[in-house]
Amino acid sequence: MSQEHDAEQGKPTGIQVIARAGQILRALGRNPQGLSLAAIAQEVGLPRSTVQRIINALFEERLVEHVGPGGGVRLGPALGQLINQSQTDIISLTRPYLQELSTDLRESVCLSALVDEQVYVIDRIVAERELRVVFPIGITAPAHAAAGGKILLAEMPDSSVRELLPDPLPAPTERTLDLAGLLADLQQSRQSKVSTEMGEALDGVGSCSVALDTYLGLYSLSVVAPTARLEKEVEKVCSALLACKQEIERAIGHSLGKV
Known part of the structure; x- marks a missing residue:
């Protein structure tokens, strides 16, 4: 098959990533002052490494932005x-x-x-x-x-x-x-x-x-x-x-x- 699937849930990986990105954006929407990567991971129930990869992609699209030197993240200008x-x-x-x-x-x-x-x-x-x-x-x-x-x-x-x-x-x-x-x-x-x-x-x-x-x-x-x-x-x-x-x-x- 040309499209990779999640072994446990049977979802295409791309769809699952979108769903996880949606979870992260909603969590940030509930916390407009921003959250650390660890706090995001805890709130959405995902590994920190997964959150980091998704945040990096969202940052490239200006959907999130960094908050100060502490490493926090909030919703971005886009x-x-x-x-x-x-x-x-x-x-x-x-x-x-x-x-x-x-x-x-x-x-x-x-x-x-x-x-x-x-x-x-x-x-x-x-x-x-x-x-x-x-x-x-x-x-x-x-x-x-x-x-x-x-x-x-x-x-x-x-x-x-x-x-x-x-x-x-x-x-x-x-x-x-x-x-x-x-x-x-x-x-x-x-x-x-x-x-x-x-x-x-x-x-x-x-x-x-x-x-x-x-x-x-x-x-x-x-x-x-x-x-x-x-x-x-x-x-x-x-x-x-x-x-x-x-x-x-x-x-x-x-x-x-x-x-």
């Missing part, structure tokens, strides 16, 4: 370019859901992504009511203080969160959590699938968020409102967010038909 090109798709695919959610709740809604220790707004719908929260597309906030960032941090293990964020954490308001409080809050979010904050990022403004695991990447969907109003309606808002998450992931989830 992937960033692909992600930027995909933003138009995620906006067009999710906008009808954002619009419906905003209309139903009469609150501002936004779609966000995590970049290093910041969360930035990719798209937003501003509520049509007298007292509302207005913010521009492209605005950033500390991930540890905004619900849209916290729900994405909750997708990481605590060890990665500690590596990503400074300690002590910057405190935009008196309600901002310290690192210990944040880690406890993230654990609750992992169980409930929802993150909330009331004035942790900006005085008088609160937010509730869910994570969206789509085939275009991991994003957060948030409802942003005055804290005085959001505190009274937090259960209703969280329920609506979870229902919207289910609809979006059923349509464009990482696994089709995901519920």
Whole structure:
């Protein structure tokens, strides 16, 4: 046979390498600050020598890059370019859901992504009511203080969160959590699938968020409102967010038909 096959699994070697490269890229995606080769090998369950060979190939394609002198690796600029090109798709695919959610709740809604220790707004719908929260597309906030960032941090293990964020954490308001409080809050979010904050990022403004695991990447969907109003309606808002998450992931989830 002209094509080499894996003896144990019967897969063509080329296909297996692609699958392993995908595992490594997903692991790096969950750890945007970067990982050592040993940490990657442990996370994906592959020998370090195998990881090294795949990393070398990915480096040549600029899909990964080295992080400082310590030998760490993170996602590279080529992937960033692909992600930027995909933003138009995620906006067009999710906008009808954002619009419906905003209309139903009469609150501002936004779609966000995590970049290093910041969360930035990719798209937003501003509520049509007298007292509302207005913010521009492209605005950033500390991930540890905004619900849209916290729900994405909750997708990481605590060890990665500690590596990503400074300690002590910057405190935009008196309600901002310290690192210990944040880690406890993230654990609750992992169980409930929802993150909330009331004035942790900006005085008088609160937010509730869910994570969206789509085939275009991991994003957060948030409802942003005055804290005085959001505190009274937090259960209703969280329920609506979870229902919207289910609809979006059923349509464009990482696994089709995901519920």
